[in-house]
Amino acid sequence: MSLNIDSIAGVFYGYIPFGDIVFYFTEFSLIGFIIALFFTLVVYLTKPEKQLEFQIGDFGDKLNYVSLEELKIRRLMAIVCGICTAFAMLTGDLFDYALFLAVIGIANMGIVSAVKKEGVLSAAFYYGIIAMISTLPLFGASALILAKTGTLSILELAKNSHDLLFQKIIYAVGMVGETGIAPFYAAKAEMFRAPGAPYILMIHLSSLLIIVRTVEIMLNVH
Amino acid sequence: MDIVSYMFGKSIFVGMIVGILSLYAISRQKSDLHTLLLTDLVECAMLVIIAAVGTDLAEALILPGLVVGLAEVLAVSEILIYRNEVRKNNLMSDNKKLRLFEEFLAKEEPYVNTDVNFNKMEVIYSAPKFIGFILVLYGAFLTGFTGGAVMASGLLFYLLSQGAIGNGVSFNDIKHSWEAISGFSGIMWAFWILLGFAGFFLFPEHYLFFLVITGCALALKVGSKLGLIGSLRI
Numbered sequence: 001m002s003l004n005i006d007s008i009a010g011v012f013y014g015y016i017p018f019g020d021i022v023f024y025f026t027e028f029s030l031i032g033f034i035i036a037l038f039f040t041l042v043v044y045l046t047k048p049e050k051q052l053e054f055q056i057g058d059f060g061d062k063l064n065y066v067s068l069e070e071l072k073i074r075r076l077m078a079i080v081c082g083i084c085t086a087f088a089m090l091t092g093d094l095f096d097y098a099l100f101l102a103v104i105g106i107a108n109m110g111i112v113s114a115v116k117k118e119g120v121l122s123a124a125f126y127y128g129i130i131a132m133i134s135t136l137p138l139f140g141a142s143a144l145i146l147a148k149t150g151t152l153s154i155l156e157l158a159k160n161s162h163d164l165l166f167q168k169i170i171y172a173v174g175m176v177g178e179t180g181i182a183p184f185y186a187a188k189a190e191m192f193r194a195p196g197a198p199y200i201l202m203i204h205l206s207s208l209l210i211i212v213r214t215v216e217i218m219l220n221v222h
Numbered sequence: 223m224d225i226v227s228y229m230f231g232k233s234i235f236v237g238m239i240v241g242i243l244s245l246y247a248i249s250r251q252k253s254d255l256h257t258l259l260l261t262d263l264v265e266c267a268m269l270v271i272i273a274a275v276g277t278d279l280a281e282a283l284i285l286p287g288l289v290v291g292l293a294e295v296l297a298v299s300e301i302l303i304y305r306n307e308v309r310k311n312n313l314m315s316d317n318k319k320l321r322l323f324e325e326f327l328a329k330e331e332p333y334v335n336t337d338v339n340f341n342k343m344e345v346i347y348s349a350p351k352f353i354g355f356i357l358v359l360y361g362a363f364l365t366g367f368t369g370g371a372v373m374a375s376g377l378l379f380y381l382l383s384q385g386a387i388g389n390g391v392s393f394n395d396i397k398h399s400w401e402a403i404s405g406f407s408g409i410m411w412a413f414w415i416l417l418g419f420a421g422f423f424l425f426p427e428h429y430l431f432f433l434v435i436t437g438c439a440l441a442l443k444v445g446s447k448l449g450l451i452g453s454l455r456i
Contacts, residue, residue, distance in 0.1 A: 103290070110297065129257060132261045132265060136237075147274070
Protein backbone atom coordinates (compact mmCIF):
# COMPACT_ATOMS: atom_id res chain seq x y z
CA MET A 1 0.00 0.00 0.00
CA SER A 2 1.68 3.19 -1.15
CA LEU A 3 0.94 6.21 0.95
CA ASN A 4 2.18 9.72 0.91
CA ILE A 5 1.05 10.55 4.42
CA ASP A 6 4.39 9.61 5.94
CA SER A 7 5.66 13.18 5.96
CA ILE A 8 2.83 14.39 8.24
CA ALA A 9 1.83 11.41 10.32
CA GLY A 10 5.21 9.69 10.63
CA VAL A 11 5.95 6.06 9.85
CA PHE A 12 2.98 4.01 8.69
CA TYR A 13 2.87 0.78 10.71
CA GLY A 14 -0.21 -0.92 9.30
CA TYR A 15 -3.97 -1.13 9.55
CA ILE A 16 -6.65 -3.41 10.97
CA PRO A 17 -8.96 -4.64 8.18
CA PHE A 18 -12.08 -4.30 10.30
CA GLY A 19 -14.78 -4.31 7.63
CA ASP A 20 -15.46 -0.81 6.38
CA ILE A 21 -14.13 0.81 9.51
CA VAL A 22 -10.38 0.70 9.12
CA PHE A 23 -8.20 1.58 12.08
CA TYR A 24 -4.66 2.44 11.07
CA PHE A 25 -1.48 3.01 12.99
CA THR A 26 1.00 5.74 12.32
CA GLU A 27 3.48 7.27 14.70
CA PHE A 28 1.14 10.21 15.25
CA SER A 29 -2.01 8.20 15.87
CA LEU A 30 -0.25 5.72 18.17
CA ILE A 31 1.14 8.56 20.30
CA GLY A 32 -2.29 10.18 20.50
CA PHE A 33 -3.91 6.84 21.36
CA ILE A 34 -1.46 6.16 24.18
CA ILE A 35 -1.83 9.69 25.59
CA ALA A 36 -5.62 9.44 25.61
CA LEU A 37 -5.60 5.99 27.22
CA PHE A 38 -3.06 7.10 29.83
CA PHE A 39 -5.19 10.06 30.87
CA THR A 40 -8.29 7.90 30.94
CA LEU A 41 -6.45 5.69 33.41
CA VAL A 42 -5.45 8.75 35.42
CA VAL A 43 -9.08 9.88 35.52
CA TYR A 44 -10.12 6.41 36.65
CA LEU A 45 -7.61 6.38 39.50
CA THR A 46 -7.79 9.95 40.80
CA LYS A 47 -9.94 10.91 43.71
CA PRO A 48 -12.04 14.04 43.25
CA GLU A 49 -11.37 17.24 45.15
CA LYS A 50 -13.56 18.57 47.84
CA GLN A 51 -14.55 22.17 47.46
CA LEU A 52 -14.62 24.77 50.21
CA GLU A 53 -16.62 27.92 49.51
CA PHE A 54 -15.88 31.27 51.08
CA GLN A 55 -18.83 33.22 52.36
CA ILE A 56 -18.29 36.81 51.34
CA GLY A 57 -19.26 39.29 54.03
CA ASP A 58 -20.06 36.47 56.39
CA PHE A 59 -18.32 34.01 58.67
CA GLY A 60 -18.08 30.28 58.23
CA ASP A 61 -16.96 28.46 55.11
CA LYS A 62 -19.23 26.02 53.36
CA LEU A 63 -18.11 22.54 52.28
CA ASN A 64 -19.78 21.45 49.06
CA TYR A 65 -20.67 17.83 49.44
CA VAL A 66 -20.92 15.68 46.30
CA SER A 67 -22.67 12.35 46.57
CA LEU A 68 -20.87 9.18 45.52
CA GLU A 69 -23.53 8.37 42.94
CA GLU A 70 -23.06 11.68 41.16
CA LEU A 71 -19.30 11.23 41.13
CA LYS A 72 -19.61 7.75 39.66
CA ILE A 73 -21.74 9.03 36.79
CA ARG A 74 -19.27 11.79 36.08
CA ARG A 75 -16.34 9.38 36.17
CA LEU A 76 -18.12 6.98 33.79
CA MET A 77 -18.75 9.83 31.37
CA ALA A 78 -15.12 10.93 31.60
CA ILE A 79 -13.93 7.39 30.86
CA VAL A 80 -16.30 7.07 27.87
CA CYS A 81 -14.98 10.39 26.63
CA GLY A 82 -11.38 9.20 27.02
CA ILE A 83 -11.93 5.89 25.25
CA CYS A 84 -13.73 7.61 22.36
CA THR A 85 -10.87 10.10 22.07
CA ALA A 86 -8.36 7.25 22.02
CA PHE A 87 -10.14 5.44 19.19
CA ALA A 88 -10.80 8.66 17.29
CA MET A 89 -7.01 8.89 17.10
CA LEU A 90 -6.83 5.55 15.29
CA THR A 91 -9.81 5.56 12.97
CA GLY A 92 -9.31 5.77 9.23
CA ASP A 93 -12.81 6.69 8.15
CA LEU A 94 -14.12 10.25 7.98
CA PHE A 95 -17.70 9.38 8.92
CA ASP A 96 -16.55 7.13 11.74
CA TYR A 97 -14.43 9.98 13.02
CA ALA A 98 -17.50 12.25 12.91
CA LEU A 99 -19.46 9.68 14.91
CA PHE A 100 -16.67 9.53 17.50
CA LEU A 101 -16.82 13.32 17.73
CA ALA A 102 -20.57 13.18 18.32
CA VAL A 103 -20.17 10.58 21.09
CA ILE A 104 -17.44 12.70 22.70
CA GLY A 105 -19.85 15.64 22.53
CA ILE A 106 -22.56 13.66 24.32
CA ALA A 107 -20.06 12.48 26.96
CA ASN A 108 -18.92 16.08 27.47
CA MET A 109 -22.53 17.11 27.99
CA GLY A 110 -22.86 14.30 30.53
CA ILE A 111 -19.75 15.42 32.44
CA VAL A 112 -20.85 19.05 32.51
CA SER A 113 -24.47 18.37 33.39
CA ALA A 114 -23.64 16.11 36.34
CA VAL A 115 -23.04 19.26 38.40
CA LYS A 116 -26.36 20.17 39.97
CA LYS A 117 -26.17 23.92 39.62
CA GLU A 118 -28.35 26.10 37.49
CA GLY A 119 -25.56 28.01 35.76
CA VAL A 120 -23.64 24.83 34.96
CA LEU A 121 -26.76 23.13 33.61
CA SER A 122 -27.45 26.18 31.46
CA ALA A 123 -23.96 26.01 30.00
CA ALA A 124 -24.43 22.28 29.32
CA PHE A 125 -27.71 23.03 27.57
CA TYR A 126 -26.22 25.69 25.31
CA TYR A 127 -23.25 23.45 24.56
CA GLY A 128 -25.70 20.72 23.58
CA ILE A 129 -27.49 23.12 21.25
CA ILE A 130 -24.21 24.12 19.60
CA ALA A 131 -23.16 20.47 19.28
CA MET A 132 -26.47 19.55 17.67
CA ILE A 133 -26.32 22.45 15.22
CA SER A 134 -22.79 21.56 14.20
CA THR A 135 -23.76 18.04 13.22
CA LEU A 136 -25.00 19.70 10.02
CA PRO A 137 -21.58 20.93 8.83
CA LEU A 138 -19.77 17.85 10.23
CA PHE A 139 -21.89 15.08 8.72
CA GLY A 140 -22.81 17.26 5.74
CA ALA A 141 -19.15 17.76 4.89
CA SER A 142 -18.43 14.03 5.09
CA ALA A 143 -21.42 13.45 2.79
CA LEU A 144 -20.08 16.07 0.37
CA ILE A 145 -16.64 14.44 0.42
CA LEU A 146 -18.30 11.09 -0.26
CA ALA A 147 -20.24 12.61 -3.14
CA LYS A 148 -17.17 14.19 -4.67
CA THR A 149 -14.62 11.40 -4.28
CA GLY A 150 -16.70 8.25 -3.81
CA THR A 151 -14.91 7.19 -0.65
CA LEU A 152 -14.63 8.13 3.00
CA SER A 153 -11.41 6.26 3.76
CA ILE A 154 -8.57 8.55 4.77
CA LEU A 155 -6.07 6.07 3.34
CA GLU A 156 -7.77 6.22 -0.07
CA LEU A 157 -8.23 9.98 0.02
CA ALA A 158 -4.55 10.47 0.85
CA LYS A 159 -3.46 8.75 -2.37
CA ASN A 160 -4.62 11.25 -4.98
CA SER A 161 -5.36 14.94 -5.07
CA HIS A 162 -9.08 15.79 -5.00
CA ASP A 163 -9.33 19.57 -4.41
CA LEU A 164 -11.44 19.35 -1.25
CA LEU A 165 -10.77 22.78 0.26
CA PHE A 166 -14.41 23.83 0.71
CA GLN A 167 -15.47 20.48 2.19
CA LYS A 168 -12.49 20.48 4.53
CA ILE A 169 -13.39 23.95 5.79
CA ILE A 170 -16.96 22.84 6.54
CA TYR A 171 -15.66 19.70 8.23
CA ALA A 172 -13.35 21.75 10.43
CA VAL A 173 -16.24 24.08 11.34
CA GLY A 174 -18.29 21.04 12.36
CA MET A 175 -15.41 19.71 14.47
CA VAL A 176 -15.06 23.07 16.23
CA GLY A 177 -18.76 23.17 17.10
CA GLU A 178 -18.97 19.53 18.13
CA THR A 179 -15.95 19.15 20.39
CA GLY A 180 -13.54 22.04 20.00
CA ILE A 181 -15.84 24.54 21.69
CA ALA A 182 -16.47 22.38 24.77
CA PRO A 183 -13.73 23.96 26.97
CA PHE A 184 -15.30 27.38 26.46
CA TYR A 185 -18.55 26.15 27.96
CA ALA A 186 -16.73 24.33 30.72
CA ALA A 187 -14.92 27.55 31.57
CA LYS A 188 -18.09 29.62 31.17
CA ALA A 189 -19.69 27.69 33.99
CA GLU A 190 -16.54 28.05 36.10
CA MET A 191 -16.13 24.34 36.05
CA PHE A 192 -12.75 24.39 37.76
CA ARG A 193 -14.44 25.67 40.84
CA ALA A 194 -17.30 23.22 40.63
CA PRO A 195 -17.13 20.30 43.04
CA GLY A 196 -15.35 17.20 41.82
CA ALA A 197 -13.17 19.02 39.34
CA PRO A 198 -10.69 16.48 37.88
CA TYR A 199 -13.19 14.82 35.56
CA ILE A 200 -13.81 18.14 33.85
CA LEU A 201 -10.22 18.15 32.64
CA MET A 202 -11.03 15.23 30.35
CA ILE A 203 -13.12 17.67 28.27
CA HIS A 204 -10.09 19.91 27.76
CA LEU A 205 -7.77 17.01 26.96
CA SER A 206 -10.12 15.38 24.48
CA SER A 207 -10.82 18.70 22.79
CA LEU A 208 -7.10 19.37 22.45
CA LEU A 209 -6.31 15.93 21.03
CA ILE A 210 -9.28 16.08 18.66
CA ILE A 211 -8.23 19.46 17.27
CA VAL A 212 -4.70 18.20 16.61
CA ARG A 213 -5.99 15.01 15.02
CA THR A 214 -8.43 16.92 12.82
CA VAL A 215 -5.63 19.12 11.55
CA GLU A 216 -3.63 15.99 10.73
CA ILE A 217 -6.59 14.47 8.84
CA MET A 218 -7.25 17.69 6.97
CA LEU A 219 -3.62 17.81 5.88
CA ASN A 220 -3.59 14.16 4.81
CA VAL A 221 -6.82 14.36 2.84
CA HIS A 222 -6.20 16.50 -0.17
CA MET B 223 -28.25 12.25 -16.38
CA ASP B 224 -29.88 10.03 -13.77
CA ILE B 225 -32.25 11.26 -11.11
CA VAL B 226 -29.75 11.16 -8.23
CA SER B 227 -27.16 13.37 -9.86
CA TYR B 228 -29.93 15.60 -11.21
CA MET B 229 -31.31 16.17 -7.71
CA PHE B 230 -27.95 16.29 -5.91
CA GLY B 231 -27.25 20.00 -6.18
CA LYS B 232 -30.83 20.96 -5.44
CA SER B 233 -31.00 18.70 -2.35
CA ILE B 234 -27.75 20.11 -0.97
CA PHE B 235 -29.11 23.60 -1.58
CA VAL B 236 -32.38 22.77 0.19
CA GLY B 237 -30.51 21.25 3.16
CA MET B 238 -28.27 24.29 3.51
CA ILE B 239 -31.23 26.69 3.22
CA VAL B 240 -33.17 24.77 5.88
CA GLY B 241 -30.12 24.83 8.14
CA ILE B 242 -29.53 28.56 7.70
CA LEU B 243 -33.21 29.45 8.17
CA SER B 244 -33.31 27.33 11.34
CA LEU B 245 -30.22 29.11 12.64
CA TYR B 246 -31.96 32.45 12.03
CA ALA B 247 -35.08 31.17 13.82
CA ILE B 248 -32.96 29.94 16.75
CA SER B 249 -31.36 33.37 17.04
CA ARG B 250 -34.83 34.94 17.28
CA GLN B 251 -36.13 32.49 19.86
CA LYS B 252 -36.77 33.41 23.47
CA SER B 253 -37.91 30.03 24.79
CA ASP B 254 -35.41 27.24 25.37
CA LEU B 255 -37.89 24.57 24.36
CA HIS B 256 -38.38 26.16 20.95
CA THR B 257 -34.62 26.38 20.54
CA LEU B 258 -34.36 22.65 21.16
CA LEU B 259 -37.08 21.85 18.63
CA LEU B 260 -35.54 24.07 15.97
CA THR B 261 -32.16 22.48 16.59
CA ASP B 262 -33.74 19.15 15.78
CA LEU B 263 -34.77 20.69 12.47
CA VAL B 264 -31.10 21.42 11.71
CA GLU B 265 -30.37 17.72 12.22
CA CYS B 266 -33.10 16.86 9.74
CA ALA B 267 -31.35 19.14 7.25
CA MET B 268 -28.17 17.16 7.94
CA LEU B 269 -30.01 13.95 7.04
CA VAL B 270 -31.22 15.61 3.82
CA ILE B 271 -27.65 16.39 2.82
CA ILE B 272 -26.48 12.83 3.52
CA ALA B 273 -29.48 11.42 1.65
CA ALA B 274 -28.70 13.62 -1.35
CA VAL B 275 -25.67 11.45 -2.12
CA GLY B 276 -28.04 8.61 -2.89
CA THR B 277 -25.68 5.62 -2.89
CA ASP B 278 -25.73 2.44 -0.80
CA LEU B 279 -23.05 3.87 1.45
CA ALA B 280 -25.10 7.02 2.04
CA GLU B 281 -28.06 4.85 2.96
CA ALA B 282 -25.87 3.10 5.52
CA LEU B 283 -24.71 6.46 6.88
CA ILE B 284 -28.19 7.85 7.48
CA LEU B 285 -28.95 5.44 10.33
CA PRO B 286 -25.91 6.29 12.52
CA GLY B 287 -26.49 9.97 11.79
CA LEU B 288 -30.10 9.67 12.90
CA VAL B 289 -29.16 7.71 16.03
CA VAL B 290 -26.51 10.23 17.05
CA GLY B 291 -28.96 13.08 16.47
CA LEU B 292 -31.63 11.38 18.58
CA ALA B 293 -29.14 10.67 21.35
CA GLU B 294 -28.13 14.31 21.44
CA VAL B 295 -31.75 15.47 21.47
CA LEU B 296 -32.48 13.12 24.38
CA ALA B 297 -29.42 14.25 26.34
CA VAL B 298 -30.13 17.95 25.81
CA SER B 299 -33.81 17.60 26.67
CA GLU B 300 -32.88 15.76 29.91
CA ILE B 301 -30.56 18.63 30.77
CA LEU B 302 -33.31 21.16 29.98
CA ILE B 303 -35.84 19.36 32.19
CA TYR B 304 -33.36 19.09 35.06
CA ARG B 305 -32.29 22.71 34.68
CA ASN B 306 -35.89 23.87 34.90
CA GLU B 307 -36.39 21.77 38.04
CA VAL B 308 -33.31 23.24 39.66
CA ARG B 309 -34.42 26.73 38.66
CA LYS B 310 -37.89 26.16 40.11
CA ASN B 311 -36.39 24.92 43.38
CA ASN B 312 -34.11 27.95 43.51
CA LEU B 313 -37.07 30.27 43.01
CA MET B 314 -39.07 28.44 45.66
CA SER B 315 -36.35 28.66 48.29
CA ASP B 316 -36.25 32.40 47.51
CA ASN B 317 -32.61 33.12 48.25
CA LYS B 318 -31.79 34.86 45.03
CA LYS B 319 -28.06 35.47 44.93
CA LEU B 320 -26.54 38.50 43.32
CA ARG B 321 -24.47 37.50 40.36
CA LEU B 322 -21.26 39.19 39.33
CA PHE B 323 -21.80 41.80 36.57
CA GLU B 324 -25.49 41.11 36.71
CA GLU B 325 -26.35 44.23 34.76
CA PHE B 326 -24.38 42.93 31.76
CA LEU B 327 -26.00 39.52 31.66
CA ALA B 328 -29.00 38.63 29.56
CA LYS B 329 -32.47 39.35 30.88
CA GLU B 330 -34.57 36.56 32.34
CA GLU B 331 -36.28 34.60 29.63
CA PRO B 332 -40.08 34.96 29.47
CA TYR B 333 -42.17 32.64 31.56
CA VAL B 334 -43.36 29.52 29.72
CA ASN B 335 -46.17 27.59 31.29
CA THR B 336 -44.91 24.03 31.66
CA ASP B 337 -47.62 22.84 34.07
CA VAL B 338 -49.92 21.53 31.37
CA ASN B 339 -52.29 18.77 32.44
CA PHE B 340 -51.46 16.35 29.66
CA ASN B 341 -54.19 13.86 30.52
CA LYS B 342 -56.86 16.32 29.46
CA MET B 343 -55.58 16.74 25.92
CA GLU B 344 -58.00 15.22 23.44
CA VAL B 345 -55.28 14.47 20.89
CA ILE B 346 -53.69 11.96 23.28
CA TYR B 347 -56.79 9.79 23.16
CA SER B 348 -57.59 10.00 19.46
CA ALA B 349 -54.20 10.24 17.74
CA PRO B 350 -52.50 6.95 18.89
CA LYS B 351 -55.27 4.79 17.44
CA PHE B 352 -55.09 6.57 14.10
CA ILE B 353 -51.29 6.58 13.87
CA GLY B 354 -51.04 2.95 14.99
CA PHE B 355 -53.66 1.90 12.45
CA ILE B 356 -51.89 3.74 9.61
CA LEU B 357 -48.52 2.23 10.57
CA VAL B 358 -49.89 -1.33 10.78
CA LEU B 359 -51.60 -0.93 7.40
CA TYR B 360 -48.47 0.47 5.81
CA GLY B 361 -46.36 -2.32 7.32
CA ALA B 362 -48.72 -4.95 5.93
CA PHE B 363 -48.43 -3.27 2.55
CA LEU B 364 -44.62 -3.25 2.67
CA THR B 365 -44.19 -6.89 3.86
CA GLY B 366 -40.79 -8.36 4.72
CA PHE B 367 -38.51 -7.28 7.51
CA THR B 368 -39.07 -3.56 6.93
CA GLY B 369 -42.81 -4.00 6.93
CA GLY B 370 -42.59 -5.96 10.17
CA ALA B 371 -40.56 -3.20 11.76
CA VAL B 372 -43.07 -0.55 10.64
CA MET B 373 -45.98 -2.67 11.86
CA ALA B 374 -44.26 -3.28 15.18
CA SER B 375 -43.60 0.42 15.62
CA GLY B 376 -47.33 1.00 15.13
CA LEU B 377 -48.24 -1.61 17.76
CA LEU B 378 -45.51 -0.40 20.08
CA PHE B 379 -46.64 3.19 19.76
CA TYR B 380 -50.26 2.29 20.44
CA LEU B 381 -49.53 0.13 23.49
CA LEU B 382 -47.00 2.55 24.97
CA SER B 383 -49.39 5.44 24.54
CA GLN B 384 -52.14 3.44 26.23
CA GLY B 385 -49.74 2.83 29.11
CA ALA B 386 -48.89 6.51 29.23
CA ILE B 387 -52.53 7.55 29.41
CA GLY B 388 -53.10 5.17 32.29
CA ASN B 389 -55.36 2.45 30.89
CA GLY B 390 -52.52 0.07 30.05
CA VAL B 391 -52.68 -3.70 29.91
CA SER B 392 -53.03 -5.37 33.30
CA PHE B 393 -50.65 -8.06 34.47
CA ASN B 394 -53.11 -10.90 33.96
CA ASP B 395 -53.79 -9.77 30.43
CA ILE B 396 -50.09 -9.67 29.76
CA LYS B 397 -49.60 -13.27 30.89
CA HIS B 398 -52.09 -14.58 28.34
CA SER B 399 -51.42 -12.18 25.50
CA TRP B 400 -47.67 -12.63 25.91
CA GLU B 401 -47.91 -16.39 25.46
CA ALA B 402 -50.33 -16.04 22.59
CA ILE B 403 -48.33 -13.45 20.68
CA SER B 404 -45.02 -15.25 21.17
CA GLY B 405 -46.59 -18.51 20.03
CA PHE B 406 -47.99 -16.79 16.96
CA SER B 407 -44.59 -15.26 16.28
CA GLY B 408 -42.95 -18.69 16.52
CA ILE B 409 -45.39 -20.18 14.03
CA MET B 410 -44.71 -17.33 11.64
CA TRP B 411 -40.97 -17.93 12.05
CA ALA B 412 -41.48 -21.54 11.03
CA PHE B 413 -43.48 -20.34 8.03
CA TRP B 414 -40.84 -18.03 6.70
CA ILE B 415 -37.81 -20.23 7.35
CA LEU B 416 -39.18 -23.71 6.67
CA LEU B 417 -41.88 -23.02 4.09
CA GLY B 418 -40.79 -19.81 2.42
CA PHE B 419 -37.02 -19.78 2.56
CA ALA B 420 -36.42 -23.50 2.07
CA GLY B 421 -39.09 -23.72 -0.61
CA PHE B 422 -37.41 -20.87 -2.43
CA PHE B 423 -34.33 -23.05 -2.93
CA LEU B 424 -36.10 -26.38 -3.42
CA PHE B 425 -38.58 -25.21 -6.05
CA PRO B 426 -37.00 -22.23 -7.79
CA GLU B 427 -39.63 -22.31 -10.56
CA HIS B 428 -42.37 -21.27 -8.10
CA TYR B 429 -40.28 -18.48 -6.67
CA LEU B 430 -43.06 -15.86 -6.63
CA PHE B 431 -45.31 -17.99 -4.42
CA PHE B 432 -42.60 -18.60 -1.83
CA LEU B 433 -41.48 -14.98 -1.99
CA VAL B 434 -44.97 -13.83 -1.03
CA ILE B 435 -45.16 -16.40 1.80
CA THR B 436 -41.76 -15.33 3.10
CA GLY B 437 -42.57 -11.64 2.94
CA CYS B 438 -45.92 -11.90 4.70
CA ALA B 439 -44.70 -14.35 7.35
CA LEU B 440 -41.63 -12.26 8.08
CA ALA B 441 -43.75 -9.12 8.43
CA LEU B 442 -46.12 -10.84 10.86
CA LYS B 443 -43.25 -12.45 12.79
CA VAL B 444 -41.25 -9.26 13.30
CA GLY B 445 -44.38 -7.22 13.91
CA SER B 446 -45.75 -9.46 16.63
CA LYS B 447 -42.36 -10.07 18.25
CA LEU B 448 -41.50 -6.40 18.55
CA GLY B 449 -45.06 -5.58 19.53
CA LEU B 450 -44.47 -7.65 22.68
CA ILE B 451 -42.20 -4.91 23.96
CA GLY B 452 -45.16 -2.57 23.99
CA SER B 453 -47.01 -4.66 26.55
CA LEU B 454 -44.17 -4.45 29.03
CA ARG B 455 -45.48 -1.19 30.59
CA ILE B 456 -42.06 0.32 31.04
